[in-house]
Amino acid sequence: MADLTVTVERPPTAVRRPRRALLSLVPALVVGCYLLVAAVGPLLIHYDPVHTSLTDRLLAPGSRTSTGDTAWLGTDGLGRDMLAQIAYGARTAVLIGACTVTLSGLVGVVLGAVAGYFRGAADAVLARIFDVLLAFPAILLAIVIAGAFERSALLVVLALSATGWIGFARVTRGIALSLRERPWVDAARVLGVPGRTILARHVLPFTAGPVVALATLEFALVVLAEAGLSFLGIGLPPSTVSWGQTIAGGKEYLETQWWIATLPGIALSLLIVAIGILGDQLTARYGRGRPGRTPTTHSSARTG
Amino acid sequence: MTRTRERRRSRLVRLATTATAGAALLAACTTTTGGDDTGGADDGEVTVAGTYPIESLDPHGAQGASTGTQLAAQEIFSRLVKPDADGTLKGDLATSWKPNKDVTAWTFTLRDGVTFSDGSALDADDVVASFQRMTGLNGPNAGNFPGDTMTRTSATEVVLHSPAPDASVPGKLGTFYVLPTGVGKDDTAFFNHPVGSGPFTVAAFTPSESLALVPNSKYRGTRPAPRRVTIRDIPELAARLTALRTGEVDVVWGIPDDQLAALKGQKDLTVRTVPSSAEFTMWFNSSVSALKDAEVRRAIWQAVDFGTIIRELYPETGRPADAPVTGVVLGHVAQQPVTYDPKAAKAALTAAGFDFTRKLRLQFANAEFRPFVQAVVSDLQKVGVRVDPLEKEQAAFTEDLLALKWDINFQQLATPSYDAASNLGRLYTCAAERMGYCNRRLDGVLAAAGATADKKRRTDLYGQASRIIWQDAVGMYPMSVSIAYAWNSHLTGFVPDASGLPDFATVRTGGS
Numbered sequence: 001m002a003d004l005t006v007t008v009e010r011p012p013t014a015v016r017r018p019r020r021a022l023l024s025l026v027p028a029l030v031v032g033c034y035l036l037v038a039a040v041g042p043l044l045i046h047y048d049p050v051h052t053s054l055t056d057r058l059l060a061p062g063s064r065t066s067t068g069d070t071a072w073l074g075t076d077g078l079g080r081d082m083l084a085q086i087a088y089g090a091r092t093a094v095l096i097g098a099c100t101v102t103l104s105g106l107v108g109v110v111l112g113a114v115a116g117y118f119r120g121a122a123d124a125v126l127a128r129i130f131d132v133l134l135a136f137p138a139i140l141l142a143i144v145i146a147g148a149f150e151r152s153a154l155l156v157v158l159a160l161s162a163t164g165w166i167g168f169a170r171v172t173r174g175i176a177l178s179l180r181e182r183p184w185v186d187a188a189r190v191l192g193v194p195g196r197t198i199l200a201r202h203v204l205p206f207t208a209g210p211v212v213a214l215a216t217l218e219f220a221l222v223v224l225a226e227a228g229l230s231f232l233g234i235g236l237p238p239s240t241v242s243w244g245q246t247i248a249g250g251k252e253y254l255e256t257q258w259w260i261a262t263l264p265g266i267a268l269s270l271l272i273v274a275i276g277i278l279g280d281q282l283t284a285r286y287g288r289g290r291p292g293r294t295p296t297t298h299s300s301a302r303t304g
Numbered sequence: 305m306t307r308t309r310e311r312r313r314s315r316l317v318r319l320a321t322t323a324t325a326g327a328a329l330l331a332a333c334t335t336t337t338g339g340d341d342t343g344g345a346d347d348g349e350v351t352v353a354g355t356y357p358i359e360s361l362d363p364h365g366a367q368g369a370s371t372g373t374q375l376a377a378q379e380i381f382s383r384l385v386k387p388d389a390d391g392t393l394k395g396d397l398a399t400s401w402k403p404n405k406d407v408t409a410w411t412f413t414l415r416d417g418v419t420f421s422d423g424s425a426l427d428a429d430d431v432v433a434s435f436q437r438m439t440g441l442n443g444p445n446a447g448n449f450p451g452d453t454m455t456r457t458s459a460t461e462v463v464l465h466s467p468a469p470d471a472s473v474p475g476k477l478g479t480f481y482v483l484p485t486g487v488g489k490d491d492t493a494f495f496n497h498p499v500g501s502g503p504f505t506v507a508a509f510t511p512s513e514s515l516a517l518v519p520n521s522k523y524r525g526t527r528p529a530p531r532r533v534t535i536r537d538i539p540e541l542a543a544r545l546t547a548l549r550t551g552e553v554d555v556v557w558g559i560p561d562d563q564l565a566a567l568k569g570q571k572d573l574t575v576r577t578v579p580s581s582a583e584f585t586m587w588f589n590s591s592v593s594a595l596k597d598a599e600v601r602r603a604i605w606q607a608v609d610f611g612t613i614i615r616e617l618y619p620e621t622g623r624p625a626d627a628p629v630t631g632v633v634l635g636h637v638a639q640q641p642v643t644y645d646p647k648a649a650k651a652a653l654t655a656a657g658f659d660f661t662r663k664l665r666l667q668f669a670n671a672e673f674r675p676f677v678q679a680v681v682s683d684l685q686k687v688g689v690r691v692d693p694l695e696k697e698q699a700a701f702t703e704d705l706l707a708l709k710w711d712i713n714f715q716q717l718a719t720p721s722y723d724a725a726s727n728l729g730r731l732y733t734c735a736a737e738r739m740g741y742c743n744r745r746l747d748g749v750l751a752a753a754g755a756t757a758d759k760k761r762r763t764d765l766y767g768q769a770s771r772i773i774w775q776d777a778v779g780m781y782p783m784s785v786s787i788a789y790a791w792n793s794h795l796t797g798f799v800p801d802a803s804g805l806p807d808f809a810t811v812r813t814g815g816s
Contacts, residue, residue, distance in 0.1 A: 052682040054616035058562070077562070078675050078682075233671065238678070238693060249674075252541055256566060 024281065030274035038094040041087030049088075049241050053079035058257050074259040076249055082259060086267050088241035093223045093271070096156060096236075100222045101215050104161040108168025109204070109211060115169070116176025117199050123173075130169050138163035139225055146229050151237040156229060160222050171214055172207050179203045209286030216279035220272045227268055243268050348531030350795065350811050353544045355558035355804060357512040357537040361495045363481040364437050369444035374479065374720075375535065375805050376515055381481035381500035384412050384431070385474050389799045389807075391581065391632045391722040393474055397431070397482060397501075403757045407469040414460040420484055421505045421520045428456040433485040435464075441489055448476040448726065469755035471762060472725030475634070479720060503528045503809040512537055517808075528809035529797065548573070548790060554813075555791040557804060560672065561620045567790045574793050577621055577786040578800045582718040583630050584622075584676070586666075587779035589711050591740025594664070599656045601777035605642050607649035607687040610782040613679045621786040627770045628728060630784040632802055634759065635724025637767030639774040650687045663690045668714035669701035677714055708740055716785060720803055724766040729754050732773060739778060746772045 056065040056079035063071050065079075073082035115126035145159035179185060180203065188198050229235030230244025238245065243264040250260025358372035363381060367373045378386070384398040395401075398412040418426040435454040439446045451467040464473055482501065487494045498506055503525065504517035515535045519528040536553060538544040545563055547553045549570065559567065568575050588595045588604070595601055614622040626638040653660070664684075668677050674695060681691045691712070696704065705713055719727040729750050734742035746769055753765035774781070789800040797810040 050678070050682055050685050052679050054612055054679060057616060078678055233695065238674075238695070248671075252560065253562065254542060256562070 027274040027277040027281065030270065031278055034090055034271050034274075035094060037087055038091040042091050045081075045084045045087055047081065047084035047088050047241070049080070049239055051080070055079065058253070060257075061259055073263055074257070076246065076260045077253065077257075082246075082263055085241050085246050086243070086264055089243040089246060089264060090267065090271075092236065092240055092242050093226065093268075096153065096160075096226045097219045097223045099157045100160045100164055100226075101219050103157060104164035104218065105168050105211065105215055107161070108165035108170075109172045109207060111165070112169035112172025112174075113176045113199055113204055113207065116173035117180050117203055118195070119177075119180075126169070127173065130166050130173070133163060133166050134170075136163060139228065142225060142229060143232070143234065146234045151234065153236055153240060156226055156235050159229070160225050164218055164222065167214055167218060168211060171210050175207045175210065176203055179206055210283075213279060213282040213286050216275060216282055220275035220279065223268070223275075224272055348529070348813055349534070350530045350532070350555070350808055350813060351534045351536060351553045352555040352806075352808065353536050353538045353547060353553045357539070358509075358515050358535065359511050361498055361506070361509060361515075362490075363479070364434070364441050364445065364483070365443050365490075366441075367443075368438075369479065371804060372537075377481050378502065378805055378807065379504040379517055379533070379809070380498055380502045380506060381483060382418070382426075382502050383479075383481055384414075384477050387475075387478050387720075387722055387803065389578075389801045391802050393478070393722070397426070401474055403471070403473075407471050407755055407757050408466050410464045410466075410473045411457070412462050412464070414462070415524070416460060418501055418524050419522050420499045420501050421522050422484075422499045423522060424484065424499075426482065426484075426501050427459045428462050429459075430485050431462050431482050432456050434482045435462075435480065437483065437487065438480060445479045448479070448721075470725070471754055471757045472721060472723040472729065475721030475723035476726055478722075503807075504533065507532065526809075529812045530808060533808045533811075548792070551792065554795055555789065555798065555806070557787055557789040557800070557806065559788040559790055561618050561622075561788070564620050564788055564790075572793050573790050575788065575790045576800050577788045578802050579623070579630065579632055579784065579786045580718065580802045580804065581630050581633050581720065581722055582716050582785040582787075583625050583628070583781060584783040584785065585628070585715050585717040585779055585781060586680075587713045587715075587739040588777065589708055589713070589740050590742075590778065591708060592711055594659055594662055595711060597656050598776045599652055600658050602642075603649040603652035603656070603658075604684065604689060605777050605780045606645050606652070607689065608680050608683040608780070608782070609644045609646075610780075611644060613676065613683075614783050617675055617679065618783065618785075621788050622783045623786070625781045625784040628773050628779075628781050629719055629724050629766075629770070633719045633722050633724055633727070635728065635753070635763055635766030635770075637763065637770050639770060642780075646683075646687050653687065653689070658689075660688045660690070663692050664711040665694055665709075666691050666712040666714060667694045667696055667701060667704060667710040669696055669698050670716075671695065673714060673716070706738075708737075713739070713779075718803065724762075724769075725754055728766055728769050728773070732769070732778065741776070741778045743772060743776065 053066065053075075056071070056075050057077055059065065059071050059075040059079075061072060061074040061082075063074065065071050065075070065081075071081055071083070073086065075081055076085070111126055115123040141163050142159040145162055146155060149155050176199075185198060185202050188202055226235055227242065227244035227247070230242040231248045233248065235244055236242045246264045247261045247268075250257070250262075250264075253260050254262075354372060354375055356371040358376045359370065360367040360373055361376055361380065362368065363373060363377035383396045385393050385401065386396045388394050395415075397414055397418060399415050401410055401412045403410050414428060414431065420426055432454050439449060439452070449466075452464060454462055454464045456462050466473065484499055496509075500520070501522075501524070503520055503523050505520045507516040507518045509515045514537065517533040517535070518531070521527075538547055538553070541560070541563070544553070544556055545559070545567065548556045548567075564575060567573055588601045590596060590601070611624060614624060624641065626641060627636050629636050666677060666681065674693075677693045677695075681693050684691050694710075704710060705715075717727065730736065731738045732741070733747050733750055734744070749765055749769045749772070753762050753769065756762055756765070773779075787800065787802070787804050789806070791798050794814055796812045798806070799810065800806060
C-alpha cells in the first residue's frame with residue numbers, strides 16, 4: 001500500500017515541477033521579447049513620426065492602407081501605423097528606462113556606500129538628505145522639473161532620476177553599514193588598505209544583488225512615469241515616439257477607434273507587470289538571500 | 305512546497321483583487337453617473353456643458369475676454385449692443401446709435417425704464433461708470449478702446465469719444481457689459497451675488513465647476529423660458545459626450561468632427577454646425593531673414609495640401625477660407641484661392657535661395673490643434689522645409705507670440721466684434737508689430753477703412769486690404785471654422801450661436 005501511495009503521488013509532483021519552472025520563466029521571457037522588439041523592431045519597420053497619411057487615418061487593425069501595406073494593428077488619427085508606433089515606443093521606453101536607472105543607480109550607490117561606509121558627519125548629512133527627498137512625491141517633482149524646461153529626452157531622464165536615486169542610496173547605505181563591521185573589512189583595514197579601496201573592492205561588490213533587484217523594479221516605475229509625463233504632454237518631444245503620447249492621442253477615440261489607446265496601453269501594462277514579477281523573483285533570489293548563497297549577502301540583505 | 309504554492313496563489317489573488325479594484329476606480333472616475341434628472345422631462349431645467357470653464361463672472365477683469373466669462377456675462381448683464389446669433393448687431397440697452405461726421409464720437413440712446421435685478425434703475429451714470437471700470441481695470445477688453453472716453457449727455461444718452469476715427473466701435477462694444485455704479489476691483493461681495501440687468505440672475509457659482517442661473521424677475525424683455533439653467537464644466541470631451549447621451553446634460557458644443565458621426569446616429573439628438581467668425585490663421589514672422597521674402601511665404605503656403613487636410617480632419621466643421629476674415633465678418637471679400645502645388649513650391653523656394661537646413665519654429669497652444677499642425681508639418685517636410693511643431697502652454701504661447709519668438713504662428717483667430725476692424729485693422733498695421741510685416745500702403749487702406757462709417761465703402765476698403773495681405777502671404781489662411789452643436793431633441797427654441805456663446809433664455813424643455 002505504502003508503495004502504491006508513493007507511485008500515485010509521484011507523477012503529479014514530477015509534472016508540476018517543470019511546469020512551475022516554466023511558469024516562473026514567463027516574466028523573463030516577456031521582458032526578453034520587449035527587449036528584442038526594442039532592439040530589432042525599429043530596424044525592420046520604417047516609421048517617421050513626422051510623416052502623416054491622412055487618407056489612411058483611423059483604419060481598423062488588419063486594414064489595407066493606400067500604399068497597399070497592411071496595417072496589422074490599425075492606424076491612428078493621422079494615419080500613422082500603430083504597430084510601428086508600439087515597436088518604436090518600446091525602444092523609447094527601454095532606452096529611457098535604462099538610462100534613468102543607470103544614472104540614478106550610479107548616483108545612489110556611490111552616495112549610499114559613502115554614507116554607510118564612512119559614517120560620521122558624511123552619513124549624518126547624506127542620510128538626512130535621503131530622508132528629506134524621500135518625503136517628496138516623486139512624480140510631482142518630475143512633473144515640476146519636466147514642465148519647467150523645454151521638452152527633451154535628456155530632461156525626462158534627469159527629471160525621473162531626480163528622485164529615483166534615493167532608493168538605491170538607502171539600500172546601499174544599509175548594506176554598507178552592515179558590511180563595514182565584517183571581519184574581512186576589518187582585516188583589510190588592519191593591513192592598511194586605504195578606505196577608498198576597501199569600499200570599491202570589499203564593500204561595493206556585495207551590494208550588486210539587492211541593487212540589481214531594486215533596479216528592475218525601478219525600471220518598471222520609470223517606464224510608467226515616462227509614459228505618464230508624455231501623456232500629460234510634458235515628457236518627450238513629439239518627434240520621439242512614446243507610448244504615453246500615443247495613448248493621449250487615442251483617448252478621444254476610445255469609444256469608436258479603441259485600438260489607438262488600448263494597444264499601447266496593453267503593451268505598457270504587460271511590460272510593467274512582467275518587470276514587476278521579474279523584480280520580485282530577483283529580490284527573492286538575491287535581495288533577501290537564499291540558502292546556498294554566501295552568508296555575507298544573506299546577512300547584509302537583511303539589514304538592507 | 306504547499307506553503308509556497310499557497311503563497312503564490314494568494315499573491316495571484318491579491319494581484320487580481322488589485323486589478324479589479326483599479327478597474328472599479330477607473331470606472332468611477334468617468335464622471336457620468338447615469339442620472340437622467342433632466343432627460344426628456346418637462347421640468348424647465350436646462351443643463352449644458354460649456355466648452356471652456358467659467359473662472360470669473362467679472363466681465364471687466366483679467367478673465368473678461370475668456371469664452372467662459374463671456375458666456376456667463378451675456379446671461380447676467382446687459383450690453384449697449386449685442387451681436388445676434390448670426391453676427392448682426394442689435395440694440396440691447398441702446399435703442400439707437402450714430403457716429404459724428406469724422407467717426408470719432410458715437411452717441412448711444414439708452415432704453416428707458418431699465419432696472420437691475422435688485423430693482424434699482426439703470427441709467428447713463430451706470431454705463432459711464434462701467435466703461436470707466438473696464439478701462440481702469442485694464443483687462444483684455446479694455447485693449448479694444450485705447451484712449452477712448454465715455455461721457456454722459458443726459459440720463460438716457462452717452463457719447464463715446466475715440467482719439468482717432470473708429471467705425472468699429474459698435475461691434476467692439478459687444479464685449480462691454482454694464483454693471484451698477486460702485487463695483488470695485490476684485491469685488492468678491494458683488495460677484496458672489498452679482499446684480500445685473502440680463503435675463504438671468506446667479507443662483508450658485510463655483511468657479512471652473514458650475515454656474516446655476518435662475519430667471520431675473522425684473523428683466524425688461526420676455527421672461528426666460530427655463531426655470532433654471534446650469535452651466536457645467538466637464539473638461540474631458542469623452543465624458544462630456546457621454547453626459548449628453550445619457551441625458552445628464554442637454555446641450556454640448558465645440559464637438560470635434562471625429563465624434564460628430566456617432567452623435568448624428570442618435571435619434572434623440574439634434575446636431576448642427578454654424579459658421580463662426582473664427583479662422584485658422586498661420587502668420588509668418590516676416591521679420592526673420594528666412595521668411596522676409598513674400599515669394600518664400602507664398603511658396604510655403606502652396607506646399608501644404610490644405611484641401612486634403614480639411615477634408616480628412618474637419619469634414620464637417622471646416623471649409624477652405626477665402627479671405628483673412630470669415631464670411632460672417634463685415635469686411636469679408638473673397639480672394640483667389642491658393643492651389644496646392646508642391647513642385648512649383650519647391651522650385652520657388654530654391655529660386656528664392658531658401659535655406660532648407662534651417663528648422664522653422666511653428667508655435668501653437670491647444671492640444672486639439674495637434675493633428676492639424678502635424679499634418680502641415682508633414683506636408684512641408686515633403687518639399688524639404690523642416691518645421692518644429694512647438695506646443696506651448698497658453699500663457700507662454702501669448703508671451704512668445706507678442707515677443708515674435710516664432711517663425712510660423714498657428715492660432716484659431718476669432719473676430720468676436722464681427723468687424724474686420726478689430727482683426728485686420730488692429731493686427732496688420734506697422735505699428736502693431738504683430739508678425740513683423742510692415743506695408744505703408746496697407747496701413748493707408750486700413751486707416752481709411754477705420755475712418756468711415758459707410759458699410760459698403762468699408763467692405764470695399766477691407767477687401768483691398770485683404771488682397772494685399774493675401775497676395776503678400778502675410779500668413780496662411782487655410783480654414784474657416786464652424787462650431788458643431790448637439791442638443792437633446794426635447795429642447796425647443798435653442799439657437800446655435802456663431803461665436804460659441806449660445807443664449808439659453810429662449811430654450812424650452814419637453815418640446816418633442
